[in-house]
Amino acid sequence: xxxxxxxxxxxxxxxxxxxxxxxxxxxxxxxxxxxxxxxxxxxxxxxxxxxxxxxxxxxxxxxxxxxxxxxxxxxxxxxxxxxxxxxxxxxxxxxxxxxxxxxxxxxxxxxxxxxxxxxxxxxxxxxxxxxxxxxxxxxxxxxxxxxxxxxxxxxxxxxxxxxxxxxxxxxxxxxxxxxxxxxxxxxxxxxxxxxxxxxxxxxxxxxxxxxxxxxxxxxxxxxxxxxxxxxxxxxxxxxxxxxxxxxxxxxxxxxxxxxxxxxxxxxxxxxxxxxxxxxxxxxxxxxxxxxxxxxxxxxxxxxxxxxxxxxxxxxxxxxxxxxxxxxxxxxxxxxxxxxxxxxxxxxxxxxxxxxxxxxxxxxxxxxxxxxxxxxxxxxxxxxxxxxxxxxxxxxxxxxxxxxxxxxxxxxxxxxxxxxxxxxxxxxx
Amino acid sequence: xxxxxxxxxxxxxxxxxxxxxxxxxxxxxxxxxxxxxxxxxxxxxxxxxxxxxxxxxxxxxxxxxxxxxxxxxxxxxxxxxxxxxxxxxxxxxxxxxxxxxxxxxxxxxxxxxxxxxxxxxxxxxxxxxxxxxxxxxxxxxxxxxxxxxxxxxxxxxxxxxxxxxxxxxxxxxxxxxxxxxxxxxxxxxxxxxxxxxxxxxxxxxxxxxxxxxxxxxxxxxxxxxxxxxxxxxxxxxxxxxxxxxxxxxxxxxxxxxxxxxxxxxxxxxxxxxxxxxxxxxxxxxxxxxxxxxxxxxxxxxxxxxxxxxxxxxxxxxxxxxxxxxxxxxxxxxxxxxxxxxxxxxxxxxxxxxxxxxxxxxxxxxxxxxxxxxxxxxxxxxxxxxxxxxxxxxxxxxxxxxxxxxxxxxxxxxxxxxxxxxxxxxxxx
Numbered sequence: 001x002x003x004x005x006x007x008x009x010x011x012x013x014x015x016x017x018x019x020x021x022x023x024x025x026x027x028x029x030x031x032x033x034x035x036x037x038x039x040x041x042x043x044x045x046x047x048x049x050x051x052x053x054x055x056x057x058x059x060x061x062x063x064x065x066x067x068x069x070x071x072x073x074x075x076x077x078x079x080x081x082x083x084x085x086x087x088x089x090x091x092x093x094x095x096x097x098x099x100x101x102x103x104x105x106x107x108x109x110x111x112x113x114x115x116x117x118x119x120x121x122x123x124x125x126x127x128x129x130x131x132x133x134x135x136x137x138x139x140x141x142x143x144x145x146x147x148x149x150x151x152x153x154x155x156x157x158x159x160x161x162x163x164x165x166x167x168x169x170x171x172x173x174x175x176x177x178x179x180x181x182x183x184x185x186x187x188x189x190x191x192x193x194x195x196x197x198x199x200x201x202x203x204x205x206x207x208x209x210x211x212x213x214x215x216x217x218x219x220x221x222x223x224x225x226x227x228x229x230x231x232x233x234x235x236x237x238x239x240x241x242x243x244x245x246x247x248x249x250x251x252x253x254x255x256x257x258x259x260x261x262x263x264x265x266x267x268x269x270x271x272x273x274x275x276x277x278x279x280x281x282x283x284x285x286x287x288x289x290x291x292x293x294x295x296x297x298x299x300x301x302x303x304x305x306x307x308x309x310x311x312x313x314x315x316x317x318x319x320x321x322x323x324x325x326x327x328x329x330x331x332x333x334x335x336x337x338x339x340x341x342x343x344x345x346x347x348x349x350x351x352x353x354x355x356x357x358x359x360x361x362x363x364x365x366x367x368x369x370x371x372x373x374x375x376x377x378x379x380x381x382x383x384x385x386x387x388x389x390x391x392x393x394x395x396x397x398x399x400x401x402x403x404x405x406x407x408x409x410x411x412x413x414x415x416x417x418x419x420x421x422x423x424x425x426x427x428x
Numbered sequence: 429x430x431x432x433x434x435x436x437x438x439x440x441x442x443x444x445x446x447x448x449x450x451x452x453x454x455x456x457x458x459x460x461x462x463x464x465x466x467x468x469x470x471x472x473x474x475x476x477x478x479x480x481x482x483x484x485x486x487x488x489x490x491x492x493x494x495x496x497x498x499x500x501x502x503x504x505x506x507x508x509x510x511x512x513x514x515x516x517x518x519x520x521x522x523x524x525x526x527x528x529x530x531x532x533x534x535x536x537x538x539x540x541x542x543x544x545x546x547x548x549x550x551x552x553x554x555x556x557x558x559x560x561x562x563x564x565x566x567x568x569x570x571x572x573x574x575x576x577x578x579x580x581x582x583x584x585x586x587x588x589x590x591x592x593x594x595x596x597x598x599x600x601x602x603x604x605x606x607x608x609x610x611x612x613x614x615x616x617x618x619x620x621x622x623x624x625x626x627x628x629x630x631x632x633x634x635x636x637x638x639x640x641x642x643x644x645x646x647x648x649x650x651x652x653x654x655x656x657x658x659x660x661x662x663x664x665x666x667x668x669x670x671x672x673x674x675x676x677x678x679x680x681x682x683x684x685x686x687x688x689x690x691x692x693x694x695x696x697x698x699x700x701x702x703x704x705x706x707x708x709x710x711x712x713x714x715x716x717x718x719x720x721x722x723x724x725x726x727x728x729x730x731x732x733x734x735x736x737x738x739x740x741x742x743x744x745x746x747x748x749x750x751x752x753x754x755x756x757x758x759x760x761x762x763x764x765x766x767x768x769x770x771x772x773x774x775x776x777x778x779x780x781x782x783x784x785x786x787x788x789x790x791x792x793x794x795x796x797x798x799x800x801x802x803x804x805x806x807x808x809x810x811x812x813x814x815x816x817x818x819x820x821x822x823x824x825x826x827x828x829x830x831x832x833x834x835x836x837x838x839x840x841x842x843x844x845x846x847x848x849x850x851x852x853x854x855x856x
Contacts, residue, residue: 021576021718028643031762032575129573135719137573144572145557145565147460148449148739215456273725276704281721290449291563291736293709294726297701304718311576323753334459 001035007067010080017307103130109204123327127313135305149288151213160280161196198227206250224262269428342402348426357390429463435495438508445735531558537632551755555741563733577716579641588708589624626655634678652690697856770830776854785818
C-alpha cells in the first residue's frame, strides 16, 4: 500500500524519539493504519550535528520551508518548539492541505484558536496531545473520554521541573536555591529556569486544558500565575506539620458557566491522590459532575514519553486520512467566556503571620477575619524562641478572593502584625 | 437537524444514569455531534416499577426485540447485563445495521471477538468503554492514547468490591467475613458475592484489557484466577509490617511476544502508586516500552461514572455516523496468541511458613530454595508464643512459577515445615 509521508520539523529530544518509534514500531503502526508510515524529510538546525540515531543524510535539510512545501508530504510533525517561525510554518502547511501534529504548548496556548480555525477551514487535522503532560493522554481524555460529562474542576501537576524541586525540598528539607542548582546539573531545569519556576510553562498548559475542559476559549492572560521561587524550606515544613504537601498546581474550576484558572504553589492535603505525585512525574486530576474524581498519572516530559503521544496523534491523523475524514472532528470551543470575579473565586487559605507576642493579639487578628466574613478552620500560635515575637498559622475555610484581599489589606495597618510571612491556597 | 435515535436495553442503575446524562447534557451533546440525541425506546423488565427518573411510559416496553427491530433506531445501548439473551440481541441488532454501545464485560470477555467480527462485517461500531473500570477511559487510552507504544505490563484494580474489602481489612484490622457482611449491607457487595470475591469479575475485565494492550485475542480461560476469600487478617498485617498493601490485582505482562495474565491477591510495595488506591475506587497501571509508567484512577462503578463512559461512547458512535465512518476503526487483534509457560512466568513471592522451632530449620528451608535456584530477598524468623513452633516470612527475588511450584512441592515432604500458611505474589 502507498506509504504515508511525514515531514518532521525538529530533530532534538522529542524528534529523535519520534524517529525511534516510527521506525522501531513500524510493523505495529502499519497493522493499525493499513500502510507504512515513512519519515520523508526532516528539518534540523545543523546538518552536521552528531546524533544518537541513524538517519539518511539526504532526508535532512536546514530549511523548514523545504519540508513544508514538499508536495509529497501528507503530515507535518512539529517538534522544534518556539513560536516565531513555527506559527508561520504551521499556517502555511495547513494552507497546503497538510495535517499537523505538534508538541508545542506555547504555540497552542497562544495561537491555538487561530490555528484550529485555519485547520477547520482547510479540513485538516491539528493534534497536540504531547503539548500537555508528555506521555499522559489527557487531551484525548478531555475531548473524547469525558465528552458526555460536565468538567467542574481540573487540577494539574503539569510541570516536572517544579514538581521535582518541591518534592526534593519536602523529602530532604533542602532549600529552593540548592535544589534548583541540583536540578540544573541533572538536566531537569534549564540554565534560565524562569519559564518553569515562575509558573509560565504550567500556565500555558492550563490554558489548553481549560479550553478543552470548559469548551470555552481560555487565553493565557486569563490564567493568574504565581511561581515557586518564593517558597521557603520553612513553608514546606509547616505544610507537612499540618498534613499537606506543597505542589505547584494549575487549577481550573467552574460553577455554572463562570470559571477561574490559576497556577500557584498550593498546600494539598496528603490524602488527596495528587499529593503523592513526586519527582518529575506529572498528573492531572479531573472532577466531572457525573464521573466524579479521576486522575491520570505519568511522565510529563522526556524523549520517549513525549514521542509516544506525538506518534499516537500521527496514527490518529493517518487513520482519518484513510477514512477521508480529517478536520471533521476538530473541537472548537463553543461556550462564551465568562471569568469569575474576585467575589466568586473562593478557596481555603493558609497564612503564616509573625506577630507581637502579647495578650490580645489573637483576638485582634481573628476579629479582622470576622469583619470580612472569613471563617477559620484552625489557628495555631507558637512563640518564636529567637525573637520577642510569636508565629500564628491560620487555615481558613473557603473564602472569596475579594474578602481575603481585604483581610490582607487590613493586616497592613495592624501594628501587632510584624509580617505576613506566607499565604498559600489550600486544596484537598 | 434530524435527531439520532437511541434504543436502550435496560433501565437499571446504569440505564437510569444514561437517561439522566442524555437528557441533562442535551445541549452540550448536540453541540458536539451536530444534532439532538433522543432516547426513542427502552426495554425494561417491569413496566410498572417505580423509577427515580421521569420517563414517558409510551417509550417503555418489556420486549427487547421491539427495540432491536425498530427501524427508526440507529444505535442500541445495552446496559441490561447478562449473557444469554444479550448476545442474541446484539448480534441481531448488528445484522440490522445498528451500532452498539455496551457496558457488558461478561459479554465482551466471552464473545467479544465474535461480536467485533460481526460488527466489522456489517460496518457497525461496537464500543464498550464502560465494561472495564467504570468511569475511567482506559479502553480509549489503550486503543488510541498508546497506539504508538508497546504495552509491556498492565496492572489493574478493576473490582471495587474486593478493593473495598481489602482496604477496610487493612485500615481497620477487620476480618474478611466481617467486612464482607458490611459491604453487603452497604450495597458494595452482592448477596452472592462469588463473582467478585473469587476474582471472576476482575478476570473478565483483564481479558478485555489484555486483548487491547497486547493486540492478541486473550480469552477468559487464559486468565489464571485466585480470589480473596482466603486472605486473612494476619496476612494483611504481615504485608503491612513489610511495607506492602494487599490488593486484588489483575496483572498482564509480556516479554517479546509471549504474555501471561492473572488475577490474584498481591502484596504491593507501598511506594507503588497503585498501592494507595483505596475503597471502591479502581485504577489501571500501564507500563509502555516508550511511555514508561502511567496510571489511571477513578470510580469503577456506580450509576453516573459508568453512564459517563456509556454516553461518551454514544457520542463517538454518533460522530462516526455523521461522518459515515462507523465500523472502520474497529480494533481486531492481529497478533498470534502465545502464552508464557510456567518457566517463563516469573515474579517475587511472599511465603509465610509455620515450622518447628529448633536449630537448623532455617538452613534446611533455604537449602530447598537454593536447590531450585530461587534466590531470597529477605527471611524473617519469629517464635510463636502460643505454640512450640516458629514462623518464617520469606520474600523471594523474581522466580519462575515452575521453580516455585517445585519448592512448594518439596516442602510437603519436609517434616520441619508444619504448614505453608500463605503464599502471595509480590509487586512494586
